[in-house]
Amino acid sequence: MAARTVSPGGALLRASRMFAIPAPIPPPPDDGVLASNFSSNTATLAYPTHQVITTLSSSRKQGDWGLKRPLPLKSTTKSSNPMLRVKAIDTIEQITDYTSATDHGITLRKFQELGMPLTARRAAGGEQDEKTNTLNLPQKSVFEESLDVTDIHPDKRAEAIETRWKFDGPWLAGMTPGEFNKWLSKEVRPRRPEFREFLKKKLASEMHANAAKVALDKGEEQPAPIDPSSVTEDQLVDYLRQLRHNNQALYDMVGQFLDLAPLKPPTAAQVGIPGSNHRLEFRETKSPYAAGGPPVTHPSAGLSYLRTSMYMDNHPVYGPQKQQPPVVARILRPRRPAQAMIARLGVAGFIVNTPLGDTAFNSRSGQGALYDKIDPDLDGGAKVWVQPQRAAVDAKGRVVLSVTDVSQEAVLVAQELLGNAACLGVKPAEKEMNRVETSSQIRQRFRAADVPTMSSAQDYGVRQ
Amino acid sequence: MSCRQWLSSAARQCQSALAQQPQQPRAFSTSASVESFRRIFPDNKARPQDGSAPSSSGSSSSRQASFRRTFPNSNRSAAGRGSRSTNPNEALHGLVSDGMERGGPLSPEEQRQVMKQQSTQYHVKDFRANAVTENYVRQMPRRWRTGDVYAPRDMSPYEMSKWRQGKSPDTDVVDVLGFNPLDNYKNFSIISEFITPMGRIKHSVDTGLRPVNQRKMAKAIRRAIGMGLHPSVHKHPEILRFGRHGVPTASVPTPTDLSQTRL
Numbered sequence: 001m002a003a004r005t006v007s008p009g010g011a012l013l014r015a016s017r018m019f020a021i022p023a024p025i026p027p028p029p030d031d032g033v034l035a036s037n038f039s040s041n042t043a044t045l046a047y048p049t050h051q052v053i054t055t056l057s058s059s060r061k062q063g064d065w066g067l068k069r070p071l072p073l074k075s076t077t078k079s080s081n082p083m084l085r086v087k088a089i090d091t092i093e094q095i096t097d098y099t100s101a102t103d104h105g106i107t108l109r110k111f112q113e114l115g116m117p118l119t120a121r122r123a124a125g126g127e128q129d130e131k132t133n134t135l136n137l138p139q140k141s142v143f144e145e146s147l148d149v150t151d152i153h154p155d156k157r158a159e160a161i162e163t164r165w166k167f168d169g170p171w172l173a174g175m176t177p178g179e180f181n182k183w184l185s186k187e188v189r190p191r192r193p194e195f196r197e198f199l200k201k202k203l204a205s206e207m208h209a210n211a212a213k214v215a216l217d218k219g220e221e222q223p224a225p226i227d228p229s230s231v232t233e234d235q236l237v238d239y240l241r242q243l244r245h246n247n248q249a250l251y252d253m254v255g256q257f258l259d260l261a262p263l264k265p266p267t268a269a270q271v272g273i274p275g276s277n278h279r280l281e282f283r284e285t286k287s288p289y290a291a292g293g294p295p296v297t298h299p300s301a302g303l304s305y306l307r308t309s310m311y312m313d314n315h316p317v318y319g320p321q322k323q324q325p326p327v328v329a330r331i332l333r334p335r336r337p338a339q340a341m342i343a344r345l346g347v348a349g350f351i352v353n354t355p356l357g358d359t360a361f362n363s364r365s366g367q368g369a370l371y372d373k374i375d376p377d378l379d380g381g382a383k384v385w386v387q388p389q390r391a392a393v394d395a396k397g398r399v400v401l402s403v404t405d406v407s408q409e410a411v412l413v414a415q416e417l418l419g420n421a422a423c424l425g426v427k428p429a430e431k432e433m434n435r436v437e438t439s440s441q442i443r444q445r446f447r448a449a450d451v452p453t454m455s456s457a458q459d460y461g462v463r464q
Numbered sequence: 465m466s467c468r469q470w471l472s473s474a475a476r477q478c479q480s481a482l483a484q485q486p487q488q489p490r491a492f493s494t495s496a497s498v499e500s501f502r503r504i505f506p507d508n509k510a511r512p513q514d515g516s517a518p519s520s521s522g523s524s525s526s527r528q529a530s531f532r533r534t535f536p537n538s539n540r541s542a543a544g545r546g547s548r549s550t551n552p553n554e555a556l557h558g559l560v561s562d563g564m565e566r567g568g569p570l571s572p573e574e575q576r577q578v579m580k581q582q583s584t585q586y587h588v589k590d591f592r593a594n595a596v597t598e599n600y601v602r603q604m605p606r607r608w609r610t611g612d613v614y615a616p617r618d619m620s621p622y623e624m625s626k627w628r629q630g631k632s633p634d635t636d637v638v639d640v641l642g643f644n645p646l647d648n649y650k651n652f653s654i655i656s657e658f659i660t661p662m663g664r665i666k667h668s669v670d671t672g673l674r675p676v677n678q679r680k681m682a683k684a685i686r687r688a689i690g691m692g693l694h695p696s697v698h699k700h701p702e703i704l705r706f707g708r709h710g711v712p713t714a715s716v717p718t719p720t721d722l723s724q725t726r727l
Contacts, residue, residue: 037631037632038607038628038629038630039631040626042626043606043623043626043627044612044615044618046611046612046613047613103613103617107613177642177643178639178640178642179642180642181642332614333608334601341607346614350613351608351609351610351613352610353610373597374597374601375593376596396611398610398611398612400610
């Protein structure tokens with residue numbers, strides 16, 4: 001039985017590193033968009049919820065993971081990648097609840113091998129598919145100063161709405177009617193008196209600004225700021241009436257008060273035919289999260305800290321390459337036109353969108369035929385070379401990776417690096433690399449230089 | 465002993481020759497097409513000459529004549545192989561001579577034959593590959609979505625079997641959509657969704673509704689049937705008609721008027 005009082009050992013344990021394991025974050029929601037009853041509770045989640053911990057190989061041999069008790073060697077020493085996630089450091093049965101975390105750990109490693117920066121504009125995927133007209137739009141890194149502002153003064157939050165990614169209030173377009181009604185009754189309705197105070201403050205500052213402008217025009221002294229408590233109820237009711245006839249101003253007030261995430265203005269088809277007496281007006285927003293909702297984490301999700309992919313890959317023999325090195329994609333599911341199912345590609349452990357437009361993925365013959373069938377004779381399944389284009393994290397925390405066709409030359413160079421193919425120019429370099437030099441040859445080479453850089457037995461007078 | 469050795473070495477030679485055949489710089493495998501040509505046009509003795517198909521005999525004999533023109537030696541080599549089939553060297557010679565003769569350009573007639581035969585072969589191959597693909601796809605019921613993370617374990621049969629069996633929904637769709645079922649008794653799409661094909665009200669285990677909403681939904685169904693708006697022993701005929709044509713039916717619930725709800 002565990003000791004009740006905190007012993008010195010217990011105090012040490014409380015101060016230990018492993019007590020600093022963060023609390024798990026909520027798992028990705030089962031979106032009702034799919035409306036399917038098919039799911040698995042043990043499938044790999046779209047993002048990790050627990051921290052992955054690792055240990056040194058010498059400690060692993062002793063079962064020492066820095067936890068309360070050593071872990072069983074039988075299940076923790078077999079893997080070549082020591083990665084675990086601890087669900088509970090201690091349970092009532094006095095065991096440590098842990099599972100392997102190689103799924104997300106290795107996925108992160110593979111993603112970082114791609115060398116992809118994460119971009120802010122939602123590329124594709126999720127509930128909206130990529131369209132051909134959005135294929136090549138310029139992307140912005142999530143670490144740009146104009147998008148990644150976290151330290152904002154509480155009074156300046158309203159101005160920074162276009163540059164923020166974190167909001168206290170919800171993104172209204174992503175709420176279901178049931179959720180919206182519940183939020184309205186539970187969260188918004190009790191705050192009505194508070195909102196009136198907020199409006200009074202706004203009205204007071206507005207009145208002061210007007211008075212100051214008039215005074216400036218007349219060349220008089222600047223008036224003192226108006227106290228919000230001096231605003232009468234009649235003035236407030238008049239102000240409310242004004243706001244009710246200006247939908248954008250009213251939304252600005254409500255949005256500032258509740259700190260709502262920016263919304264993309266509705267299209268003409270969504271608004272419908274405006275009535276004769278009431279015309280809705282909307283302002284465009286520059287926030288990249290207005291169309292798909294703000295992300296649940298930092299928009300990079302900690303996957304990559306690169307800011308750009310505009311660098312050239314330098315090949316040891318051929319020099320700078322036009323394209324980044326291509327990667328191998330796994331064809332997880334073939335294209336089934338009869339069932340209206342597209343091919344599913346997996347790159348670095350993520351399911352990616354098959355590219356649109358005139359690419360090999362969409363052709364019916366040639367390489368495209370590879371996507372139509374499963375060949376059980378292929379060892380490890382069918383794979384194709386693709387060029388990763390950009391990556392983004394969508395509003396639900398899923399990584400949306402876009403790939404495109406790859407040039408044959410890039411594939412050949414990449415294959416050659418793997419040793420599966422041979423190009424023309426590599427032969428001399430290979431020869432040079434594999435040339436066997438004896439020790440006397442090396443010595444002669446260095447002795448030819450003016451300054452002797454390598455000593456020999458003769459220099460020391462050991463051998464004549 | 466020595467005899468067996470000779471035979472095995474000869475057989476090896478023969479095999480190597482066969483293995484080298486497809487590497488010839490021709491668009492098709494020589495040995496296979498020669499064999500298939502023989503299958504299409506058997507010898508005169510084997511072919512029925514009783515004139516049972518007089519309309520086709522003329523065309524086929526002319527085709528055979530053109531075939532003989534292009535392969536004057538084929539009958540001889542086949543006969544030679546047939547008579548001395550025990551000698552692998554002879555067979556090898558026959559193959560080589562076939563290959564020598566096939567060195568010239570193909571006549572258009574022959575090209576047509578080869579193309580036709582190859583296309584049928586492709587069809588059979590396609591069909592077989594499609595069947596194999598279908599079988600494998602059936603073993604992978606998971607519908608992957610963009611952004612899913614997969615590990616080797618997700619491809620295991622155990623994991624895949626979980627995606628095959630449907631589960632009852634664990635979210636209350638009425639709560640999510642925020643509508644009152646009693647206001648929607650005229651919406652036959654909703655009513656049909658919550659009854660079985662035989663017209664019985666679905667259990668809350670299958671609908672996933674919480675007790676309050678299940679009672680409301682059941683009342684709406686009973687009301688629709690009692691008013692004669694909805695059949696009691698099957699789904700609505702419009703739904704059945706759409707279902708037969710494979711058209712998905714969308715049911716948009718009437719939004720509840722907010723002024724009437726007590727919040």
